[in-house]
Every structure is written in structure tokens, then in C-alpha cells.
Amino acid sequence: MAQQEHIYGLHAMTAIIDREPERVIELFVLKGRDDERLTHIINQARKHGISIQFCQRKTLDDKAKGEQHQGVFARAKPGKILDESDLDSILEKQSTPFLLLLDGVTDPHNLGACLRTADAAGVHAVIVPKDKSAALSPTVRKVACGAAEVIPLIQVTNLSRTMKTLQEAGVWIVGTAGEADQSIYDCKLTGPTALVMGAEGKGMRRLTRENCDDLIKLPMAGSVSSLNVSVATGICLYEILRQNQA
Secondary structure, three states, rough: OOOOOEEEEEHHHHHHHHHHHHHHEEEEOOOOOOHHHHHHHHHHHHHOOEEEEEEEEEHHHHHHOOOOOOEEEEEEOOOEEOHHHHHHHHHHHHHEEEEEEEEEEHHHHHHHHHHHHHHHOOOOOOEEEEOOOOOOHHHHHHOOOHHHHHHOEEEOHHHHHHHHHHHHHHOEEEOOOOOOOOOHHHHHOOEEEEEEEEOOOOEOHHHHHHOOOOOEEOOOOOOOOOOHHHHHHHHHHHHHHHHHOO
């Protein structure tokens, strides 16, 4: 496991310094930049005794390896990796679990966008397989805009086995597939629910599909045959949220 993580971007940095300041080892800030969000980060760092270095843009560009750092970069201790035991704890606490399973989403931008949308829609946890999935990288954290520090991302050894555990706990598992017979708008999605989204391009793996309780699809009225996984995830999560609030 990495001894350090790199955090950049205003949202991700604000989330970690507000929630887990003890993880931040050293903060690097763009010299001369002055705005409210950055001032908050600097004040929190000083409050917790975190070392701050004010740098030229090139120094920050080099540290962030060309990514859009928004004037702030930090070296941090790695966060706790969540696993099946953490999922058990979430299921015990939530009377109506709302979960998102990502089956092989390997693009960090897509994972970050899914985390951000999942947090906004009130999802209790995002579950991914340990293999064939994007890791919680600096890019994921930045795209997630702070959601990566809030919503539990649980890595499981065997996704199919985890699905069976969820079913035993009374969670209804709905998978998205282009070949599904029913539209998401024709499916009842209230109560304890887990939404499964497949990998970019390939969709869900066969075993994952077979372990779903129901399969749904998004109606496609135009010329394109599919949507980006993070866009499709947002549409599906908000339909589940809409039905449960109705």
C-alpha cells in the first residue's frame, strides 16, 4: 500500500482538511492566489499545525503532474481502505439501504463522477471489486469534488458473493443492461435497493448480470446507442431517489 497519497483541487482539499486534517502531512499553495476557499484551507492547516509552503505555479504543476490543481496540493497519509466488514456495518445502520455497485469501471474520471453523483443522490455506499476497477486516486478525488472523502467506497474481493449477501439482507438488486426488456421508468425501485452499473463499453460481466434480481435499461430516443457510465448512473440514481421520495 502507498505510504502517501497526493491530494489536489479545492473541493477535495477542503473535504479532507475539514474531516481528516490529521492525514495531511504538508500543504503546497500557489503564491499570490487569494480567494475565500483557499483562505479557508490555509486557516485550517495553520489551526492544525500543518506545514504550508507557498510555491510558484510551475512547482505545483510539477507536483500535480499536469493535473488541474486549482492552486493547492498536499501530501497526505493514505485513507483507510474499506471492505466487506464496513459494508456489514452500513447495512446494520440503514433501515432502507441505497447502494451503488460499479462492475469494472476503470476510468478514474468516471469513478470520480459516479462518487459525486452518488453522494448527491443520497447513496449510502459505493461498492467496487478490488480487481478491474479504478483506485481512489488523486484524479478520482478531484473529479468527485469532495464526495470521495464523504461517501464510503467499499472494495470487495468477489462482487457476485457480495450481491448474494445484499440479497440475503433484503436488498433488491437492479442491473442496467441494453438488452433488458423494461425501461427504468417502468420498474418499481422503492425500498432497499442496489443499482449495478457495468464497465465502460462492455457493461456488466455475465455472472454479475445473472445475480441481479431485475434488469432495466434507459430509453434511447436518439441516434447514439449508449451513454457514458457516469451520466447513466446519475439518471438511474435520481429515478430511484424520485420514486422513494414520491
